[in-house]
Amino acid sequence: MKRLLILGAGGFGHMIQEMAGLLGYEEAVFLDDAVKGADVVGKCCDYRAFVKEYDTAVAALGDNGMRLYWTEKLMEAGYYVPAMIHPTAVISPSAEIGNGTFVMQRAVVNTNTVIEHGVLINSGAVVDHDSYVACGAHVGLNSVVKANCNIESRRKVEAGEVVFSTRRKIDGVASRDLEDALYAFGFGPQCSYVKPFGEGHINETYAVYMPTEEGDEFAYILQRVNNNVFKDPAGVMENIFGVTEYLRNVIREEGGDPDRETLSCIKTKSGCTYFEDSEGQPWRCYNYIPNSVCYQLVEEPEQFYQSGSSFGHFLKQLGDYPASSLKETIPDFHNTVKRFENFTRALKRDIKNRAAACKGEIAFVLDREKDCSVLVKQQEEGTLPLRVTHNDTKLNNILFDADTGKGLCIIDLDTIMPGLAANDFGDSIRFGAATAEEDEQNLDLMHFDISLYELYVKGYLEATKDVLTPEEIESLPWGARLMTLECGMRFLTDYLEGDTYFKTAYPEHNLVRARTQFRLVDEMEQQFEKMQEIVRNYC
Template identity: 30%
Template sequence: MSEPQDPAPADSRRRLLDIARRFLGDAAAPLAVAPLGDGLINDSYRVQAPAGAFVLQRLNSAVFPAPERIMANLSALADAAAAHPELGVRLPALAAADGLAYVRDADGGLWRLMECIEPSRTLPALERPAQAAEVGRVLGRFHRLGASLEPAALAVTLPGFHHTAGYLAALEATAAEARLDDAGRDTLARIGARRDLVSVLDEAVARGDTRPRPIHGDPKLDNLLFDPAGERALGLIDLDTVQPGLLHHDIGDCLRSCCNRAGEAGAASARFDVGLCEALLSGYAETTAGLLSATEIDLIVPATRLIPLELGIRFLMDHLQGDRYFRVRHQGENLTKARRQLALVADIERQAEAVEAAVRRAFDQTHGPGR
């Protein structure tokens, strides 16, 4: 197998090959390395080796202050999956080098090599309710697996993640020092008009209506693998944000991503598909009967509004701070993304009664009428 040239400089390519071989243990093995995906945080590469295909990643230490914690969480999750095969949670296997699941490069960067689950694909959008139900089942099985772990068994990999009030405070402090154009001022005003929504989950925790559990943290459509036909969901990938959190963070983010007919990169006129929402939650309820209380089920609709609002806050803040967190292809992209998320919030609000009814129907199947 030849080692084809790629657009990266030769010294960078040699470094990637050297790091991959530290995991694979064969200095003479022919390898092909190519950039993989459009991830916003980590650097990712596909490695083709005689033993199969792998994903090589350098974790972004500017985002994750203690990347070793990520690797410890992945090990704990893999142990739980091995102890509960009946749940059918598919996780990419990690390669080891010198007894560790990661290596350090000369600059101190942390790299990992993991199985590339094949054959598989991601979907640009959900086209049918059956696909949405598959997504719900995969997320439900993952939450069932998380329920087998104590939250304290997992380290916090991303401090402040999903602390919406903290994001809003940081945004307002940034905006006070920034020069906003008309679009920026309008976006900030739309966020401010929903200030009452920002603490809805924090207040629920304070009342004892819900509690922290292990979560995925980023179950968007891009992080869901399907079979080649796009019919059966295989599992969740991108597990860097696995840590203690609220199930509603995952549910809201999954619905936000999977039920927007305009897509993640679609037009500002987002459209929340209530039919896909009901199908996804029906699949979730099918695999998680008894996991959520009736009060927690009632929090799903507020959470589904909150998560795109939170992401809109984060996109706008990054735009005002010079695009330091999310990678962008052009100036202003994060502002556009913020406005898309707020358009989605508005569409969910417009259909509030229909979304509430869809949630009730989805969970009535497993909890009974009235839950």
């Protein structure tokens, strides 16, 4: 016979007695200190005496503290103390319901919610997903506990009350905007901690760690986009989602792993491609790709060969993607003529009175005005076709497989737009064929390494020579010269304008960067015929 001992013979106790009949109990009797009746077999203090006769018991007491106290006493005494769930209640299979908890008529407990022991979820109440109701609490009639809430032990949620999510402290979160972003993408309730990540000049990037059975795991990359630079965040994210979703299909057809070989973008909980914080700054999120590494500088020649192969393959994969559908999120980004015009305007204004400190660098740029139009003119004449280009093809925008050392995934797709193959090629060379970092203050350490240039040419043309036109192949050395010159101009322009674009660590930082680029340009000019010969050798 299935029998139940109920502590408390008041109105709530009789509701549980009635529920017991619906749940298949053939007998349900009471212990109560005040009520008398045929089905009251003793006082509450007699509970130990009935453990053999009634091995199953619950504490049906309306007072939260007393219900919790007696639930724990019954468990300590060896009773089986079940959760009592009304047949009309709706309980998610992933929800956890503790011992001695009561879920009454038409109550709802949703996905991944935890209800501890000795809790009362009253008739019509809703506890939404990913919430936590601590022991001895009472969620009242027709009340609503919204998603991601924490209800404290012994708390009473009044009838009809709506409880909204309360945020928890997350280690590493020092601003409300970062916290808002974590919650916008759904990480707030579970996130273990966050910390700064990467070495980019433009955006603010964080590593997001989530708990697993094995410990905290680096799971996501959360990034605040600099909308002083990217003034059309919706367009940026439309480009990125479009290209990465397209690449997933291409990679799958190639037999690759789309979860590792392209970025996987995540939408907000409301389905948006990005989240806008209280300051109007956009945030976006990607899955982190584990077992991958990123290099700030070429450490082994093979890495630069892999870089050429990776960016070449990237261009080839997007060969059939409609370049015209991409938003031009930074107009004239690699229009070197317009960059020169921006430079001369900044020089004329000289709003920080810095021109006197960089006369040599200014003269270097002015002497190369005619060079700036070489590729732009060919594009305007239709000699060089527009392609889907990355437009920021530095070595550190490639993830390498940590085990094989092979190029794995192209990242940092903010500037993916229509452009010239020569521009992507050239930006890789100006960054990767240099013997020092772009902000090296000792110019004696900065040189153009033509052997690294040759390795990149080999990797790039192996991936693209059946895609690029002969004119595009001939334009590649010019791409190296002009992208390096353009980058130097941009650093120098920003220096003259007061460092509003690139992150700087000290007042002369952008000027130092400009000087390294101009050193590379000078050495490329000296070896330009050799650069052209190398390209022709690998056609």
